[in-house]
Amino acid sequence: MARKSGLAGRFTLARDTFMHRMIASVDGEVGTGKTHFGLTGPAPILVQSIDKGTEGVIEKFRNGEIASKEIYEEVYDWEAAGAIPDDEEDPDAILTLGKAIQEQAIEIRARWEQDLVYAIENGIRLVIADTESRIWQVYRYADFGSPSAENVKDYDKLNGRFERIVNRCKAADVNLILVRSCKDRWGVFNGKFGKKGREVWGYEHLPTCVHEEFTFIRRTEKEQDDAGDGLGEYVIRVGKCRINPDIQFTTLPRMSFGDMGLELVPGSEKADWGITE
């Protein structure tokens, strides 16, 4: 029998197996379980929360109702929407408010990046960006000021900096779930300007950076009957799927992070995804 060296008293033994991970965008309407899905992933988890949409979701994974996980929630207060009242007509006041918003955006961006790097360097297993849509807005404001600002816009620089969020996780052994919101789709339809349907909003090139794209959908009874797939009310539509092209553009029943892992790598075990509970 091999003698132990005594090094284990000081160091952490390196893992001897390769672990799988997800770098995924998760979009869908409010209440379809996007954040919940992320929280079923491996702990410790960091939720970078900028959308005030996690209330009542995280608690269940902390207090034992669903699990008792090591979950950290970092909240970023971002008040851009509506910060400049529609009835404000004084250009100086608009300019001052615009500058204040940009300064706030720069501060949030710096905190977001520092927190992410710290988490990656200190053993985090999963980061949930809640929401990617909102933090993308912050990045835009930080670089360009308000959307109507008439400065020259260097989108390559902005995009590169934003993609670093994803690339930092890719380079490490960290899962990343980028939650994306939906909003009304505005445009000219049948010659009239108005809204029609819904669309995902956020960084437009995100699909090229992530490894997996999931859309969480809640279906009406009619939609379930029309689909005839027997998958129930809540489903997950898989878009791009780098890790397993066989399930690209398929629809799966709603499931946890660990079960999704088994779909992504058939034959793997939940432990390969860091799920031990």
Place this chain on the structure above:
Amino acid sequence: MKIAAINHGLDLTRSFDQEERPKGVHMSDLYNSYYAKLNPRKYGKTGEPPVELWTCGYLLEEGLIRRVVHTYGDKGSGRPAPMQTDNGVWFSPDLLMFNGTTRLGEIKLTFMVPGGLNFPWKPGSTYDSLGPKAERYMTQMKLGCRALGIRDATLFAFFVPEAIKAKGRALRCWEIAFTRHELDEEYDLIMRHAQREGLLHG
């Protein structure tokens, strides 16, 4: 004047210093199959391979390898003979360089247009991605590095559309340091695909 067209008689199906392609499964079979499945519109084209375009690449390789080795390489640097992984897959890096750090070198000639987040190149700057257009190049280099047990690579890419602009930005070069996890993940991904598709026993 009398001008006669002749057949040049040159074998341009591979680089001059490149050994004949060994029979068996090659790494390129595996990642090309993967990308064809992942994105059939972009990578799944069938039909005759563009042999004459490849010839352009071979000619660039021949010239560039000699220059790179002459300028940067230590003894032993150059194009290695084809190698095999533990599971019998052949791979042939364009270049191996020994000069303090062992590096895999890949040389590409491409008609892609660099720009935006694709193939950014400002000497002295560092990047954490070469953009989506570079994904297959990155896969190839990751697999080569993983198989060799190294983490460093150098990519030389010659962009034909940039050469026409004549601004000195046609030949771009990047030194890339992969993380262990990136290499393992990519290798795992491609080998899993190969097993599923039955390519490893072909």
